[in-house]
Amino acid sequence: MPTDKKHSLRGESLENAIKEDIENGLIPFYAVVTLGTTNSCAFDNLSECGVVGNKYNVWIHVDAAYAGSAFICPEYRHLMKGIETADSFNFNPHKWMLVNFDCSAMWLKDPSWLVNAFNVDPLYLKHDMQGSAPDYRHWQIPLGRRFRALKIWFVLRLYGVENIQTHIRRHCAFAKYFAKLCQEDTRFEIVGEVNMGLVCFRLKGSNERNEELLKRINGRGNVHMVPSKIDDVYFIRMAVCSRFTKTEDMDYTWKEVVAAACEILDN
Numbered sequence: 001m002p003t004d005k006k007h008s009l010r011g012e013s014l015e016n017a018i019k020e021d022i023e024n025g026l027i028p029f030y031a032v033v034t035l036g037t038t039n040s041c042a043f044d045n046l047s048e049c050g051v052v053g054n055k056y057n058v059w060i061h062v063d064a065a066y067a068g069s070a071f072i073c074p075e076y077r078h079l080m081k082g083i084e085t086a087d088s089f090n091f092n093p094h095k096w097m098l099v100n101f102d103c104s105a106m107w108l109k110d111p112s113w114l115v116n117a118f119n120v121d122p123l124y125l126k127h128d129m130q131g132s133a134p135d136y137r138h139w140q141i142p143l144g145r146r147f148r149a150l151k152i153w154f155v156l157r158l159y160g161v162e163n164i165q166t167h168i169r170r171h172c173a174f175a176k177y178f179a180k181l182c183q184e185d186t187r188f189e190i191v192g193e194v195n196m197g198l199v200c201f202r203l204k205g206s207n208e209r210n211e212e213l214l215k216r217i218n219g220r221g222n223v224h225m226v227p228s229k230i231d232d233v234y235f236i237r238m239a240v241c242s243r244f245t246k247t248e249d250m251d252y253t254w255k256e257v258v259a260a261a262c263e264i265l266d267n
């Protein structure tokens with residue numbers, strides 16, 4: 001599992017893992033390359049891993065659940081370099097593309113793998129338009145599915161590409177701004193890189209101190225944050241989520257963090 005840049009999955013590690021499996025008599029068949037991890041929004045090296053996957057006939061799935069929405073902006077597309085090597089790609093428009101929950105978009109290079117596995121063709125489901133458009137009931141285990149594509153259509157029509165790009169860029173800029181506030185305070189440190197709308201930070205010092213800090217930040221009831229841990233280092237994650245977020249909210253959030261930290265540091 002990738003955790004931050006230094007732990008991001010590289011082609012060489014994937015190749016070693018595959019070889020080890022084969023030596024142990026196992027048949028590796030599937031690898032997940034994560035673009036924007038949940039822990040710290042780290043990016044695996046898709047262009048390296050994809051080539052390795054293709055070479056060993058290992059299915060490459062790209063998990064871009066959160067960060068995938070950012071690829072609507074050309075300046076972030078370098079992070080999906082090597083996408084042509086992927087067998088499947090998923091991102092969740094409900095996370096960062098303003099579509100209401102739930103909506104996960106999945107792309108497959110060759111849907112016939114799924115269609116052949118899940119095909120359901122009883123007489124009572126036959127229709128005249130068969131073959132002229134995909135029947136998504138063949139792409140999944142359940143028969144019935146909601147018409148989620150309609151929500152995406154409405155969001156695209158309502159906002160347009162440019163406004164969605166603006167939304168993504170604003171969130172990334174808010175994260176950078178929050179990180180700057182954090183960096184200016186020597187009691188704190190940033191953990192890893194600031195990618196997309198996520199800032200991972202902590203008070204310098206022990207994990208316990210940061211667990212206490214998070215308890216107090218959330219306990220004040222004004223902002224909410226979620227922690228994570230990489231290499232046994234506990235940190236706090238500030239994620240920008242709302243389309244209504246303004247710069248002032250970042251100032252406010254940072255003040256909340258500082259107030260909570262002062263409660264601890266004064267004790």
Ligand SMILES: *Cc1c(COP(=O)(O)O)cnc(C)c1O
Nearest residue numbers: 034036037038063065066092104
């Ligand atoms: C949110 C998230 C998930 C979970 O996605 P589901 O579609 O709810 O299963 C998986 N991977 C990453 C990187 C995520 O950010």
